[in-house]
Amino acid sequence: MNTISIDSVSRFDDDADVIILGYGIAGACAGLEARRAGGDVLVVERAGGASGASMLSSGIFYLGGGTDVQAAAGFDDDPDNMYRSMIASMGPEQAELVRTYCDGNVAHFEWLEEQGVPFERSYHPDKAVFLMSTEGLMWSGNEKVWPYRDIARPVPRGHQVAMEGDASGAGAMQALLARCAEEGVRASFDSVAEALIVDEAGRVCGVSARQFGKAKLFKARRGIIVATGGFGRNTEMLTHHFPALPASAEPMGIPHTDGAGILMAVAAGGDVRGMDGLIATASIYPPGQLVKGIIVNRLGRRFVSEDSYHGRTASFIMEQPAQRAYLIVDSEIFAYPEIASAQHRLIDGFDSIVEMEAALELPPGSLVRAMEAYNEHAREGRDPLFEKHGDWLKPLDAGPWAAFDISFDRSIYYYITLGGLRIGPDAHVLDAEGNPVPGLWAAGACTAHLSPDGKSYASGMSLGPGSYFGRIAGRSAMGSS
Template sequence: MDESATVVVVGFGAAGACAAIEAAEAGADVLVIDRFTGGGATAISGGVVYAGGGTRQQQAAGVTDTPSAMYAYLRHEAGDAVSPATLRRFCDESADMLAWLEDHGVPFDARLCPYKTSYPTNRHYLYQSGSEHAHPDPAPRGHRVHAPGTSGGTLHAHLAAAARALGVRFLPQTQAVSLILTPPPESSTAEPSSAASPGPQAAPSTASPLPGPQTATSTASPSSGSQAATSAAAPSPGPQTATSTAGAEHAERRVVGVECRTLRDAPAWARFAHRRLHRWSVKPGLYLPGFGRAMHRLAARIENRHGRTLRIHAGAVVLTAGGFVFDREMMQEHAPGYRGLRLGTPGDDGSGIRLGTEAGAGVGHLGRVTLWRFLTPPSALLGGVLVDRDGHRFCDESRYGAALGDAILHRPGGRAWLLIDATVLAEARRQLRSQTLWFQRLPAWWLLTVKRLHAPTLAQLAHGAGMDPSALAATVATNNAAAAPGPGAGPSGPAAPGPGGGLSGSAVPGPGGGLSGSAVPGPGGGLSGSAVPGPGGGPSGPAAPGDMAGLIAPHGTAAGGTCDSEATVRDAVGFDDFGKPLALVRPLVRPPFSLLDMSLRASPAPMLTLGGLTVDEETGRVLRPGSTEIPGLYAAGRTAVGICSGSYVSGLSLADCVFSGRRAGRDAAASLLSLRRSWAPGSRERWSTTQDRQGISESAPEADWQGISESVPEPDRLGIPESAPESAPESAPESETAVRHTAAEASDPHPAGGAGQWGRTGG
């Protein structure tokens, strides 16, 4: 059976939804396919979008930010994954990007979190999601979607609803097996061929590519399952671009469609079981990996037994199928040193990347993986000191969790401990309930109890941990000296404001984890008035623009805190030798002393992959290793190299999904419709390819949108609800062919689960 569309999007997470919206708004006929039911890693994410430069929420919170300040920070943090021009454009368009999301129904909130955290509670939705405080002109840029719990499901639900309202068609439970290419020049009379990509759950031999020229295979194709291939990409972490002999093989060939395996015509029970098994494999599988793998294997059996071949002809194909953190062979090949809690869905198996490489695409940064070890919440733990197994401090503890994770990864044995005293421990315990959500509370309690080694003296503590007592004592002495009263002093003495505005008066943390005392703002903007949290969780005094209390980097100081063993000595005012703001340095003097085990093997560290297919940074078109374009093929999100491929802070991947997804969808539609670059977003003129739509019509039965409703669903649709339980069963009949454009579409309350290479997006 055949179908057709102007633009086919493979994967329906954030990047796929944004690509579909832009292409539909430009007038293209858009068909989205997804291996599962849509949502992918986006739907189970925290729903944080990194944005700045003066967003509406920043302005409402009294925060001053500029695109230039955002660019300066990201240039230091994200490195050279993209060109300076692309990063500048990302920052210049950031505020408008967030407004675009709001225009398409995504809700945000301006309530500012007054303390350092890895993820804010339901009282706060704007926070410092990276290491901005260690840089000039810091500003909170983490914009959490307004919803209880983890809010990625709400983000995706609204984007999906916006796509549906534009007439985008959705075909769930449909796996992209290979790309359809035009014949090579010497075989121009042959039928278009497929670059086969069975993936980890290969279809049976009866589903082999349709007859045509020989199947194209890339020697740069990342390996997976039975598809072992040799790649020139170095397995060690770091930016790299794979070379491929497939470029010449696929030269002059255009992508003209996708060959799929679909459950569209499978029995209703099979479709229901497939949905349910996938759902169980995602969030429960995140905490119980063995259970998740078992559920995914059962879902794959249904795919292989009941899937049928479907060819979709297209003017352009956009790959938004996520990363490869769930593919063990690709991880072993490209990032063998990483072991952690895989963030995403089983659909994040690198299949979208393989589709590209088998059509001749180049890859980059496949060795880059972000692995997190957060100290907060509770925020009091920022007053501790991270030491390795020799008792030496090696890092600024206030850095973002990915920087800490990378630093610990490179210590001997991946071992590290956080040294605290009784004062810090008591304060952390008090903050445990007020600063955490349900998924943060248990790990924090576990760290403060089960993973805690304590002793009445430092010498006894060192002996118990197998450390050098003299080295540990020297580390504490150095820390306590930095916390002593003096210019720009930390919490043990007066904290006179520095050039960037520090804390005046006592900097003793208040009940909500913020810093109490008078906070006189400086040029960088601190908190004015009392910073003691009020009933709503925010500062009870007026909040001037800028960073959290006490976390202001003086203007003109070196850009911040490296996590190297050889620290750069900082300016005497504002920072200690490792770049930690003095407002966070605590004297560790009150016994008993404790070592909290932060080792990577002590508890799973969340991780996700950052590399992907190389693309033209102006258009999103996929490039061959020689930087020539593959006509008709685009990539976005974690399937492509993007803004966050060099490094990561919370919200940067979702922001890049929006940025790159819009770019790809816009250019795909514009190039096919022969529009100017200054295309008209308001255009609603519909058109399709010259081929008939083969039965996908406006009057066709409704596609299974899996509850992507006009209203906001519960935040966690995968069995661990934060709010109200499901209100309708999942067993309603569907015939996954087209979307119904009536109010009845909102009847299913379950938002999308995981997108896979059958279309999962990189959220």
């Protein structure tokens, strides 16, 4: 993909101070802040209306530092505690962005509510992937998983929009889009951005798009903000970065997450990071009681603490021999996983662990030893192998036993890509040397997520940082950050 020289452009079809590519939550927040900074704002959106993947999401924002929702539920959090927690699991690679995010979280939560995004002062204590109800706070990451619980005080940070159903992200988007309309954020829909326009100094100053088969040229007086989403629908990019991804895995989101914004920004000099990062999910919970089971690979060995966030568990399953994994439960905790889309198959029930071991074709004695060791320690309330939290420990000694196949290439795992454009704390796109690309900003899933992989991801780490850095991008592009 190449850029277009402004010298080759004889006329523009429209112009604005700031042009935003993509009208999901990052684009909407960027548009609002740029407009409030005095800018004429134009959003170029390839769909027939605003929404993005945010509209279809479960509406969870990863927020903390001491929000009203956390306080109402009786949890004490602060920016430093949140920062320690995030850095412990995500690593220091993007520490500057994480610090910026944590420090601004409480104010960002309040800003979201001011725009009409609703959050209940209520708490859901059980293990869940998303809520069909409207509770405002839930555990959505690895805060209680060892060793992170010893590094930072465990606090829930999954803030869910108060809207019933599994797509409450619509409640957030509807509120934000209403504000954009009220305040005069303009949009060009059905417009597929194809290339960025640069001047002789290399500054990004416009975009070429195609609308109903006709070329459209838009000039940006101050700059372009890329908010086009990830690359989960780009077969070529997926094959390059994830050669071991099985055909059974399915991308989440909308059909337009094809990486076009990333490729356009790279052509203009932008750098990328974390392109091999991916979060996959096919959760064994709810119900939460299944977390009390154990997960073993085809060698009959445990390899992850079963109370991990479902994306962390999936990442470890991806690394196992032949990507095989089995969930083992006893009669006291037996239940079927409620996330039906995962299609975890019940293999069978067994009267003994020896019988199960043979049926699963595990090495002789392997599962028997694993179960004996686990039960011995669980009776003492501990798990020296993976330090599974005591809330989820029980000896699995109430036969009969059952096994579910949760293998990565047999169940249906849904994923999103985590890599993308490299940005600074002001949301400026950076080049390979760490310098800002003139006239170019980015936010949302087209940028490298704060979580580099599924082992460190938490539900809400797309909507939370996407909306936050979208706001920063809008102000920064107008020179008012």
